């Protein structure tokens with residue numbers, strides 16, 4: 636017996652696959668259509684940062700980010716393979732007095748105690764002596780999105796079909812879930828726009844960095860996400876553009892800020908340069924819920940697609956399997972604009 640009838644998920648990224656996995660676990664007859672394009676998950680560093688990535692003027696979004704962050708340890712464990720989930724935590728850092736003035740507003744709101752440069756370097760010896768101040772967030776962790784997508788695809792073996800969907804009327808299923816990132820706009824007419832991010836991957840000695848570093852360096856935001864194997868993801872530009880060009884200026888700005896923060900990074904191999912597009916919406920909060928009797932949308936996660944995957948999957952699967960909209964969905968209706 637299937638629950639929820641036949642369900643097609645359009646989009647084989649971290650959001651679409653997570654939803655499909657929960658639906659499959661709940662007994663639905665589910666298929667994922669994946670167009671073969673590498674989505675934002677391929678570029679994403681995998682910071683799980685509900686505090687650092689949110690502007691706290693959006694309390695409903697903050698509640699969603701925090702609820703999803705709480706689900707990540709269980710979600711990663713349930714996948715049953717190493718997906719790079721690491722709970723060492725994040726150091727948020729300010730390089731100059733001006734950077735500190737800017738960052739201090741956020742840190743005060745988060746109620747995190749300010750650490751002196753010596754305390755920061757005790758935690759992270761490779762930091763530049765120029766770093767002025769910072770805070771430690773034990774609940775801001777990381778995961779490797781490429782490993783997560785691979786694990787989800789394995790869990791869904793036989794249910795992921797390579798196919799590009801151009802029109803929802805072509806899809807033969809009782810319920811269609813559109814989780815197509817930036818492609819959601821063309822399929823539904825909803826306002827999802829591409830927000831370009833250039834991201835670098837460096838390769839150095841394993842253990843050079845311990846924490847995720849999220850910093851403001853001379854007014855520029857940069858983050859460094861170190862993996863156990865020596866890879867360090869450096870991100871990211873934020874540009875209102877749809878092109879896929881890796882620019883000299885983008886790479887220069889990221890490397891300059893990263894090396895100012897951690898001088899030893901200058902010795903690392905520059906292993907990869909990539910471009911991705913965050914799916915932005917007019918308020919940069921996701922579109923989650925019913926569009927009509929047949930179509931459900933789960934898109935527009937902007938900077939938070941990886942962090943929001945577990946809660947999106949649970950909420951959307953609940954909507955399909957039980958026919959009940961969780962109150963958390965209330966502020967994210969796809970038709971709110």
Ligand code: GLY
Pocket residue numbers: 682688832870871913937938939
């Ligand atoms: N969440 C990180 C970014 O969007 O760059």
